Amino acid sequence: MAKILVVDDEEHIRLLYSEELKEEGYDVITAEGGHGLLERIEQDKPDLVVLDIKMVDYDGLDLLQDIRNKFYDLPVILSTAYDTFKEDMKSIAADFYVVKSFDLTELKKKIQMALEARDAS
Amino acid sequence: MNETSMLAFEENPEQVEQADWVVGIPSHNNVDSITHPTAQAAQGLIDHFGDKNSVVINCDNHSEDGTKEAFLQTPSEVPKIYLSTPPGVVGRGYSLRNLIVKAVELQAQAVIVLDADIEGITPQWIKNLGEPISAGFGFVAPLYVRHKYDGAVANGIVYPLTRALYGRRVRQPIGGDFAFAANLAETYLNHPSWNDMVGQFGVDIWMTTLAICQGIPICQSFVGKPKIYQNDRNIVPSGPVFSQVVGTLLNLMIHFQDFWERVKWSKPTAIYGFGMGEVETPASFDIADDELHQVFIQGFAQYKQLWESFLENNIYNKLGEIRELPLAHFSFPSEIWARILYSYSAAYKNEVVERESLLQSLVPLFVGKTLSYAKKTERMSIQQAEEYIENECMIFEEAKPYLLSKW
Numbered sequence: 289m290a291k292i293l294v295v296d297d298e299e300h301i302r303l304l305y306s307e308e309l310k311e312e313g314y315d316v317i318t319a320e321g322g323h324g325l326l327e328r329i330e331q332d333k334p335d336l337v338v339l340d341i342k343m344v345d346y347d348g349l350d351l352l353q354d355i356r357n358k359f360y361d362l363p364v365i366l367s368t369a370y371d372t373f374k375e376d377m378k379s380i381a382a383d384f385y386v387v388k389s390f391d392l393t394e395l396k397k398k399i400q401m402a403l404e405a406r407d408a409s
Numbered sequence: 410m411n412e413t414s415m416l417a418f419e420e421n422p423e424q425v426e427q428a429d430w431v432v433g434i435p436s437h438n439n440v441d442s443i444t445h446p447t448a449q450a451a452q453g454l455i456d457h458f459g460d461k462n463s464v465v466i467n468c469d470n471h472s473e474d475g476t477k478e479a480f481l482q483t484p485s486e487v488p489k490i491y492l493s494t495p496p497g498v499v500g501r502g503y504s505l506r507n508l509i510v511k512a513v514e515l516q517a518q519a520v521i522v523l524d525a526d527i528e529g530i531t532p533q534w535i536k537n538l539g540e541p542i543s544a545g546f547g548f549v550a551p552l553y554v555r556h557k558y559d560g561a562v563a564n565g566i567v568y569p570l571t572r573a574l575y576g577r578r579v580r581q582p583i584g585g586d587f588a589f590a591a592n593l594a595e596t597y598l599n600h601p602s603w604n605d606m607v608g609q610f611g612v613d614i615w616m617t618t619l620a621i622c623q624g625i626p627i628c629q630s631f632v633g634k635p636k637i638y639q640n641d642r643n644i645v646p647s648g649p650v651f652s653q654v655v656g657t658l659l660n661l662m663i664h665f666q667d668f669w670e671r672v673k674w675s676k677p678t679a680i681y682g683f684g685m686g687e688v689e690t691p692a693s694f695d696i697a698d699d700e701l702h703q704v705f706i707q708g709f710a711q712y713k714q715l716w717e718s719f720l721e722n723n724i725y726n727k728l729g730e731i732r733e734l735p736l737a738h739f740s741f742p743s744e745i746w747a748r749i750l751y752s753y754s755a756a757y758k759n760e761v762v763e764r765e766s767l768l769q770s771l772v773p774l775f776v777g778k779t780l781s782y783a784k785k786t787e788r789m790s791i792q793q794a795e796e797y798i799e800n801e802c803m804i805f806e807e808a809k810p811y812l813l814s815k816w
Binding site for chain 1: 544580626679796
């Protein structure tokens, strides 16, 4: 069972993602911000991170860069309400991005693809 | 390839015997342009790696225009070494081979390679290409803001194919400016896939692919300024360059079949060098729609039978439909392009057609695809065009089962 870490400062998003992804058979853990995130990843060893881009106290793209430098092959999917983040080239360090929605079909598809890419290498 | 170099001549005026950091500048008749990258590289080494023993090396192809003198006379606080292949041995790959042999001899920890004919380089390039090596990355590929029509072979063939095959997203796999750690040098010097095409313009995709297939951490580094060539470049490179680059790519597919057959989808790399302020706009890049269209149309007269001999009927028929499209509505679907490249890969491996002829027959199709890309991205910003290319890459990844079926 793959373990997914959902990082988002909005509680309802964490709850929504947790419930839906658990129904898909994933083990889901959550974090509400970037504080201590690298240590959390080190400790809990998730197989994939779903990372909100715009959090109140943290810039998700900076966190993405920190994650990629320390955990080179850990899949990270950016979750965003807007697609303007693509203008920041730091975003290309993500495996995929999804636009936040109550329909998680796209997120589930991207999670599967990212895990397949990791497992195939 | 073994460790013997193609070195015929060396001039080492300061008797350098050891260097931690090496900046190499391959050249061939670059007297008018080599001073600038040499000076910038030396300044970058002083500014950012001043605590290291460094050297700037010009690895030349026996230029007869005074490149050597221009290089050695460039004022610099960093020592310089000049290397050259024998007369008649011309090729960027042979130059880099000499550079790598020398880097090993100098016990270098890192090697940074710069093109000899770029204007945009600043000392910051040395920092941004070198620092990821200090941080533990094994290979650093460049990221530039290029005009959306610049780098057509990379955009249309090398990037999507390399990404789909080997599963790593390296946006500029033939960028020309890159860095690698010393442990890769031994791989490069001893790898059996070296051949004459690699010795010429195939060397960049060869080095990138070997780095990816070694499984070492790869970083893409933003080098701050757009790539500006001092010499004009055509949207489609000359026949031999195209063949050397694409031929090397297809040869490597044969060599690394066991690797890419396992790969599914793709993964990003680490990114370095953002937050450096304003990004400059690259120079404009005009393309001649009419000429590209004519090259595509004329390709049918020359290669119709060849294409028909190995492309599936539905693909060949689709090409016929594309040919009938007027220029104003010209469109070459990416799904067809991906399948064509995969078909070419298999045909190359199986030697269905003599390989050089096969590679040349790809040129008009590539030109047609490039024309289609130019038309579709005509009103797009650079960022939007990048997203378009990313979507094309996904099409290549989704079509990979087709490659496996043809292989």
